[in-house]
Amino acid sequence: MHKYIIMGVQGCGKGTQAKLLKEALDLVHISVGDIFRWHIQSHTKLGARIKRIMAEGQLVPDDDVEEVVRQRMEMHDWNYGFILDGFPRNLRQAAFFLESYDIDAVLLINVPDEVVRERILNRRLCPKCGVDYNLMFHRPAVANTCDVCGSELVSRADDTPAAVNARIQDFHTKTQPILELFRRKELVVVVDGTQPAEVVQQDLRRQLGQKVLKNASTESAIFAQ
Numbered sequence: 590m591h592k593y594i595i596m597g598v599q600g601c602g603k604g605t606q607a608k609l610l611k612e613a614l615d616l617v618h619i620s621v622g623d624i625f626r627w628h629i630q631s632h633t634k635l636g637a638r639i640k641r642i643m644a645e646g647q648l649v650p651d652d653d654v655e656e657v658v659r660q661r662m663e664m665h666d667w668n669y670g671f672i673l674d675g676f677p678r679n680l681r682q683a684a685f686f687l688e689s690y691d692i693d694a695v696l697l698i699n700v701p702d703e704v705v706r707e708r709i710l711n712r713r714l715c716p717k718c719g720v721d722y723n724l725m726f727h728r729p730a731v732a733n734t735c736d737v738c739g740s741e742l743v744s745r746a747d748d749t750p751a752a753v754n755a756r757i758q759d760f761h762t763k764t765q766p767i768l769e770l771f772r773r774k775e776l777v778v779v780v781d782g783t784q785p786a787e788v789v790q791q792d793l794r795r796q797l798g799q800k801v802l803k804n805a806s807t808e809s810a811i812f813a814q
């Protein structure tokens with residue numbers, strides 16, 4: 590079983606890396622942001638409460654985050670493990686999670702703020718089939734049109750310059766202190782997220798493999814591909 594948390598400033602590519610790792614290791618990818626976006630799209634009570642907060646790039650209140658994470662974890666569909674994406678975002682959330690679960694590693698994708706700012710502002714999404722594009726390095730064949738279903742592409746509601754700045758600021762002031770906690774437990778693996786996505790993934794898996802070896806586990810073969 591592999592239990593990971595993936596962290597990094599918004600736009601560092603953690604969603605992409607989480608999906609690749611999920612496929613390789615048969616993990617369940619738990620993205621708290623995706624769960625919240627589902628609530629907004631589905632017009633739930635929670636969705637109505639958090640819509641404006643998310644559009645402004647602010648953090649959703651801890652009570653709501655904890656409830657969503659508790660319910661998701663209690664589904665117990667993570668036989669081979671999980672990769673948590675976008676959670677925990679502050680010390681209270683980290684303490685809440687560690688009360689009930691342990692983790693094997695924290696994967697930190699390092700990308701400078703200026704680079705993520707540019708990446709996020711170029712991010713586009715297909716509202717119908719959910720495919721992600723980037724006007725810098727993954728453009729659609731026809732401008733502003735989804736390659737898969739032909740729908741018009743949109744920006745995420747929280748990908749405005751003001752909201753992006755708020756999220757970058759929150760990462761440094763609220764999320765980074767958690768890293769210190771995990772560093773003390775020797776759980777953190779750091780990769781350079783400015784490299785192409787496949788290279789970042791290789792690097793992640795190589796370092797996780799070394800970590801497994803160090804812990805004298807027999808699971809290292811999984812990473813040796």
Ligand code: AMP
Pocket residue numbers: 599621622623625642643646647648649650654674675676677678682747756
């Ligand atoms: P993400 O998809 O991880 O970029 O998250 C999108 C938005 O969802 C964030 O800007 C927050 O408004 C909200 N959100 C996601 N995860 C959390 C969390 N752990 N704590 C508070 N708010 C969150």
